[in-house]
Amino acid sequence: MSVTNWLVVMSKAPRIGAVKTRLARDIGAVEALRFYRSNTANLLRRLGDDPRWQTVIAGAPDAALEDGGFWPDDLPRVSQGGGDLGARMDKMMQSLPPGPVVLIGCDSPDVSARHIAAAFKALGNHEAVFGPAEDGGYWLVGLKRHPHVRKIFGNVRWSSEHALADTRANLTGARVAVLETLTDIDTGADFARWKAAHGN
Numbered sequence: 001m002s003v004t005n006w007l008v009v010m011s012k013a014p015r016i017g018a019v020k021t022r023l024a025r026d027i028g029a030v031e032a033l034r035f036y037r038s039n040t041a042n043l044l045r046r047l048g049d050d051p052r053w054q055t056v057i058a059g060a061p062d063a064a065l066e067d068g069g070f071w072p073d074d075l076p077r078v079s080q081g082g083g084d085l086g087a088r089m090d091k092m093m094q095s096l097p098p099g100p101v102v103l104i105g106c107d108s109p110d111v112s113a114r115h116i117a118a119a120f121k122a123l124g125n126h127e128a129v130f131g132p133a134e135d136g137g138y139w140l141v142g143l144k145r146h147p148h149v150r151k152i153f154g155n156v157r158w159s160s161e162h163a164l165a166d167t168r169a170n171l172t173g174a175r176v177a178v179l180e181t182l183t184d185i186d187t188g189a190d191f192a193r194w195k196a197a198h199g200n
Contacts, residue, residue, distance in 0.1 A: 004099040005053035005120045008092045010080065011040055011071065011106050013064035020107075022159075026188025035185065037070075040106040048075050050113050053102075053120060058092055086153030089141070093149055102129070102142035107184040109194065111139060115179060122177035128152065130168070131179040135190075136161030139182050150174070159186075 012019050014037045016029050024032035048055045059065045060080040071077060078095075080088040093101055100123040104111060115131065122129040123144045131140030137159075143150060156166040168176060185191050 004097065006096050006099055006101045007047060007050075007053045007055045007116055008058050008096070008101060008103045009040075009044065009047070009055060009106065010058045010089070010092075010103060012060045013067065014040070014070055020186075022186050023188065023191060027191055035191065036106065039109045039185070040070075042109070043104075043106060043111060044072055044075065047111075047113055047116060048072055050116070052113075052117060056096070058088070058103075060088075085158050086156050090151055090153045093143055093145065093152075098145070100142060100144050100146075102140060104131075104140050105184075107186060108133065108139040108182045109185065110182050115140065115182075118179055119177075122179070125175070126177040127174040128171050129177040129179065130164060132164055132181045133184040134181055135184060135186065136165070137163040137184060138167070139184055140179065141167065 014033060016033050019036045020032040023035065055075050057071050057075050057077045058080045059071065059077050062079045065077050065079060081091045089103055092103060100120055102116060102119045119129045119131065119140055119142045123142055127144050127150070129140070129142040130138045133139050143152070150171070152167055152170040154170060156163055183190060183194055185194055
């Protein structure tokens with residue numbers, strides 16, 4: 001029996017003032033919302049129907065899961081649940097059916113199917129995989145989840161330059177793969193650099 005690869009996209013409903021709040025402080029709430037909506041839609045279009053994995057949207061808040069309209073109807077949705085980012089990501093790792101799990105957010109516009117395929121390939125002979133972000137965090141994290149599901153998100157300083165290092169510290173003794181570094185768009189400076197690099 002083949003094992004399913006699970007791609008989980010952590011996504012908030014696009015509501016002004018509720019998404020990309022750090023970016024909004026720099027470029028304005030309307031422009032930040034526009035970026036978030038566009039980037040999330042493009043990401044799901046690129047990755048959502050790839051037959052090499054099953055894409056699942058981990059949505060928030062719970063009330064938005066039934067709204068429809070923003071997230072594609074053909075992709076399954078689950079609740080992120082409560083707690084901090086680590087608790088919500090751990091829930092995804094613990095609750096999905098058997099198979100490797102790769103988690104991404106909607107902050108990095110350069111994530112492609114090539115990156116996701118590389119992550120699942122790495123999990124063939126590694127227990128974990130990270131896609132580092134330039135700011136010290138990460139745009140992707142994946143676990144093989146076999147023979148057991150490790151808890152790796154405790155004591156992590158989220159939204160800081162220590163997030164990746166703190167998470168890796170929970171993987172002592174594990175074989176860890178690292179993908180290429182990409183940019184998360186969290187601030188106005190990130191946004192300006194990304195636009196300049198892409199000729200926008």
